[in-house]
Amino acid sequence: MKKIVVVAGLLTMAVPVLAHHGNASVENKTVVMKGIVTEWLWTNPHTFLKFDVKDESGTVKHWTAEWNNPSTLVNFGFTARTFKAGDEVTVTLSGVAKSGAPIGRLKSVLLPDGTLMTEDEAVGK
Amino acid sequence: MTRRMILASSAAVAALAVSAGAQRVQPPVHVDGWGRPVAEKPKDYTPGPAPKRDLSGIYEPAAGWRAGVQATGARDFPSDRAHTLPFTPLGEKTWRSHRPGFGVTAVEIQYNNDPFNICDPIGTPRISLFNLRGLQIVQTPKQVLLLYQNSQVWRNIWTDGRELPKEFDEPRWYGYSVGKWTDDYTFVATTRGLDERTWIDNAGRPHSDQLTVEETFHRVNADIVELTLTIDDPKMYTQKWTALNKFRLGLLPDSFDIREQLCSPSEAANYNTTQADAVKK
Numbered sequence: 001m002k003k004i005v006v007v008a009g010l011l012t013m014a015v016p017v018l019a020h021h022g023n024a025s026v027e028n029k030t031v032v033m034k035g036i037v038t039e040w041l042w043t044n045p046h047t048f049l050k051f052d053v054k055d056e057s058g059t060v061k062h063w064t065a066e067w068n069n070p071s072t073l074v075n076f077g078f079t080a081r082t083f084k085a086g087d088e089v090t091v092t093l094s095g096v097a098k099s100g101a102p103i104g105r106l107k108s109v110l111l112p113d114g115t116l117m118t119e120d121e122a123v124g125k
Numbered sequence: 126m127t128r129r130m131i132l133a134s135s136a137a138v139a140a141l142a143v144s145a146g147a148q149r150v151q152p153p154v155h156v157d158g159w160g161r162p163v164a165e166k167p168k169d170y171t172p173g174p175a176p177k178r179d180l181s182g183i184y185e186p187a188a189g190w191r192a193g194v195q196a197t198g199a200r201d202f203p204s205d206r207a208h209t210l211p212f213t214p215l216g217e218k219t220w221r222s223h224r225p226g227f228g229v230t231a232v233e234i235q236y237n238n239d240p241f242n243i244c245d246p247i248g249t250p251r252i253s254l255f256n257l258r259g260l261q262i263v264q265t266p267k268q269v270l271l272l273y274q275n276s277q278v279w280r281n282i283w284t285d286g287r288e289l290p291k292e293f294d295e296p297r298w299y300g301y302s303v304g305k306w307t308d309d310y311t312f313v314a315t316t317r318g319l320d321e322r323t324w325i326d327n328a329g330r331p332h333s334d335q336l337t338v339e340e341t342f343h344r345v346n347a348d349i350v351e352l353t354l355t356i357d358d359p360k361m362y363t364q365k366w367t368a369l370n371k372f373r374l375g376l377l378p379d380s381f382d383i384r385e386q387l388c389s390p391s392e393a394a395n396y397n398t399t400q401a402d403a404v405k406k
Binding site: 025048071115 | 149150151152153154155156160186190191225226227231232233234235237249258338384387388389392393395396399
């Protein structure tokens with residue numbers, strides 16, 4: 001498993017606005033990592049992707065990343081079955097918790113079949 | 126979002142897709158509650174004339190299905206450095222006690238006290254000033270019914286000639302509403318008797334039991350209704366202010382199914398546990 005790649009400063013213009021909880025707890029930076037999906041929660045007010053990431057030392061970190069609500073994501077091709085446990089995915093976060101907890105906000109997820117799932121900010125504005 | 130930002134964003138996503146080895150980016154397709162794509166109107170389409178005294182239909186924001194999100198507060202009076210509301214001292218104090226996720230008083234998530242965090246009813250007028258998405262308007266001989274996608278709630282606006290009481294023994298989350306046609310294409314609804322626990326918008330603007338919300342629905346043509354919403358609350362504001370000014374709602378096909386968009390208390394609690402609590406570490 002490749003180590004986590006941090007691309008600070010890129011793509012910050014596309015940070016999603018998520019419901020009413022705000023962005024003050026989140027540091028805007030792009031983090032790309034490969035992981036294994038453990039759970040996809042199709043819930044309100046936000047969806048969650050949970051996944052495990054192994055670093056170079058073999059330590060596994062359990063990440064939880066949130067995305068927009070189902071009412072928004074359905075317009076970008078997402079469903080309650082888009083991800084399943086065991087999927088090997090490449091996850092791109094647009095922000096991570098300032099506290100250092102393995103919590104993030106999703107920017108895109110590359111599926112095993114090569115499809116990039118993303119919420120294109122240019123749509124619907 | 127400006128055109129330049131849209132292009133930059135799209136380019137960034139495309140670059141990301143290439144760098145990540147993506148074969149294709151899942152294309153966006155606006156769908157209804159049954160997952161059916163919403164057909165776009167032909168480029169040469171011209172809407173017909175407005176029907177008289179008729180608002181009935183299914184609508185979404187005309188500028189795009191997400192144009193009603195209004196994350197930083199009322200669309201035409203957002204919480205930013207350029208807009209200062211005419212607060213009374215009580216209004217200012219109450220606003221400062223609210224800790225929203227967005228706007229100039231935004232706080233980190235663990236300090237956020239938005240009543241919607243625990244799925245308290247979103248209330249009037251926030252139902253129109255935050256996440257205004259699908260809206261179905263139904264007219265009966267004595268009422269205009271507003272059916273909202275967000276929270277899947279309805280409001281009834283009485284048109285049978287009754288007047289609003291001067292006092293309300295039981296304030297309601299969505300208030301008490303009456304309405305009338307001021308001309309063949311303009312319907313004005315007045316709402317009072319609102320529960321003080323709700324916020325006016327996503328930026329935590331407060332209101333008191335003296336709030337009067339006036340909504341003007343103006344049917345421009347067969348496809349467009351313009352919504353103007355004003356706030357009048359002498360306890361909290363020294364003057365009336367306009368939260369929405371001619372916000373355009375576009376008519377959808379009558380086969381459009383409004384999607385369920387509920388605030389689930391158990392799912393919200395899970396969110397607060399897994400996300401909000403986790404950032405405290």
